[in-house]
Amino acid sequence: MDCLRASSPAPGPARCRGCRRLPRLALLAAASLAVAACSISDPLPRRPHPIIIVDIDTLRADHLGCYGYQRPTSPNIDAFAAETVRFEWAFSQAPNTPPSQTSILTGLYPSTHGMVFDEDRVPEQVVTLAEVLAARGYRTAGFHDGGYMREVFGIGQGFALYDDSRGQGLAAIGPKVEPWLRDHAGESFLLLIHTYDPHTPYAPPPPFDRAFMDGVAAPTPGFEPTTKQMNDVRLSKFTKEPLTLPPNDLAYAMALYDGEIRFVDDWFGRFWKLIEELGLDRRATVVFLSDHGEEFQEHGSVMHEKLYATVTRIPLMIRLPGGRLARAVDEVVESVDLMPTLLELAGAPIPTGVQGSSLLPLLLGRPAEGPHVAFSESPFFGRQRAVTLGGQRMIFTQKTGAVELYDYRADPLEQSDLAGAQPAGIEPRRQLLEAWEAMVASSPVETAETGQQLDEETLEQLRALGYVQ
Numbered sequence: 001m002d003c004l005r006a007s008s009p010a011p012g013p014a015r016c017r018g019c020r021r022l023p024r025l026a027l028l029a030a031a032s033l034a035v036a037a038c039s040i041s042d043p044l045p046r047r048p049h050p051i052i053i054v055d056i057d058t059l060r061a062d063h064l065g066c067y068g069y070q071r072p073t074s075p076n077i078d079a080f081a082a083e084t085v086r087f088e089w090a091f092s093q094a095p096n097t098p099p100s101q102t103s104i105l106t107g108l109y110p111s112t113h114g115m116v117f118d119e120d121r122v123p124e125q126v127v128t129l130a131e132v133l134a135a136r137g138y139r140t141a142g143f144h145d146g147g148y149m150r151e152v153f154g155i156g157q158g159f160a161l162y163d164d165s166r167g168q169g170l171a172a173i174g175p176k177v178e179p180w181l182r183d184h185a186g187e188s189f190l191l192l193i194h195t196y197d198p199h200t201p202y203a204p205p206p207p208f209d210r211a212f213m214d215g216v217a218a219p220t221p222g223f224e225p226t227t228k229q230m231n232d233v234r235l236s237k238f239t240k241e242p243l244t245l246p247p248n249d250l251a252y253a254m255a256l257y258d259g260e261i262r263f264v265d266d267w268f269g270r271f272w273k274l275i276e277e278l279g280l281d282r283r284a285t286v287v288f289l290s291d292h293g294e295e296f297q298e299h300g301s302v303m304h305e306k307l308y309a310t311v312t313r314i315p316l317m318i319r320l321p322g323g324r325l326a327r328a329v330d331e332v333v334e335s336v337d338l339m340p341t342l343l344e345l346a347g348a349p350i351p352t353g354v355q356g357s358s359l360l361p362l363l364l365g366r367p368a369e370g371p372h373v374a375f376s377e378s379p380f381f382g383r384q385r386a387v388t389l390g391g392q393r394m395i396f397t398q399k400t401g402a403v404e405l406y407d408y409r410a411d412p413l414e415q416s417d418l419a420g421a422q423p424a425g426i427e428p429r430r431q432l433l434e435a436w437e438a439m440v441a442s443s444p445v446e447t448a449e450t451g452q453q454l455d456e457e458t459l460e461q462l463r464a465l466g467y468v469q
Helices: 014-020 028-037 075-081 096-107 129-135 170-184 227-238 247-277 337-346 423-442 454-464
Strands: 049-055 083-090 139-144 162-163 189-195 285-290 313-319 328-332 374-376 384-388 390-399 403-406
Touching: 028 247, 049 247, 049 337, 075 285, 075 313, 083 337, 083 384, 096 129, 096 337, 129 139, 129 162, 129 189, 129 337, 139 170, 162 170, 170 189, 170 247, 285 337, 328 337, 328 374, 337 374, 374 423, 390 423, 403 423
Parallel strands: 049 189, 049 285, 083 328, 139 162, 139 189
Antiparallel strands: 083 313, 285 313, 374 384, 384 390, 390 403
């Protein structure tokens, strides 16, 4: 347990743990290890073993074939999905990169880990997935695409190698990953691969730039879905005359976004062949996920800033060694669940205070232990919160008290607000939200505002992604 810092966040109140995954109450690492000891069986990996996370920033779940998309954006990812435990309804903790990525790697909600605004940094006392596994003897390496993943923000804690490709995407990341994997394929390791390729600007290389242009009308002269032009639309809500993209420009932007996904898929196909060549398909747990999706005016804007399912529903697939136990899982899960799941699979201790729940029972095909709940949060648009429970999602705006309610399974784009017609669905979700608010308020870590000015290279990367002006 020496990998756990004494200053790790304290666990939240037991009554609020119940609102996370009813009726589970315990957060203690010892209990988690006891569960792991009695549940690890032949279908699960040896401990320790290689763990690979492929993290595609800004990837909507419903733009992949395995999640029902009609365009052939993802043939290689779809083939991989057929060998995974694929979670149909996984939700991110926030609509943007800094809080979402931090929640993935820490198992904490944004209100707890504190990585929310531009000036925030991941606090030193937060324990990351990489730190726990490194303390257990794992080799740790992260190949990332810069921006808010850069080391200055603290998200790389625990990675012995944390390589920054500075926004150059998989074209730069892929050639670095291959030799690293060949050198360390026989070891127990944690490998993180992160790319911004589907993020604005939507500019896939040939031939992917034309992959989905058949039948798409020409854009307005001068329009290209650059970060600046898309950001102008997004930010125009603060002006007297908000902008919207006309149908031809919106379709053109979406076709290029889908081309970006197809480019990622092409890389993933080649990457998977390497995994098979090295025998890692038989030894490694491989995760494919995103931190958030992207909006195309389903809710009046573009890019990613709201809590609707177009942005917060993410792909999440976990492939166990050999592709065992593959199937689709219908229960609601969250990004914060990934860290405790991987630690349990690795036989590593789960730090006290981790707020996600291990998905091991769902991986094993066991019945759900009561209703599963997902929470998302954002300080923007009047301080919004989302609660997903059963077949409905509630979005609550704290500043105004406005409530929206959606049947997200039947209406995955959340176009029909049921709050007026089905008020009975609001109160149980409001109560869960209140309990969750009490839990995260009781367990924040000290916010890490360093006052340190970002260097010009980091600022330039964030400008290119549309995060700073």
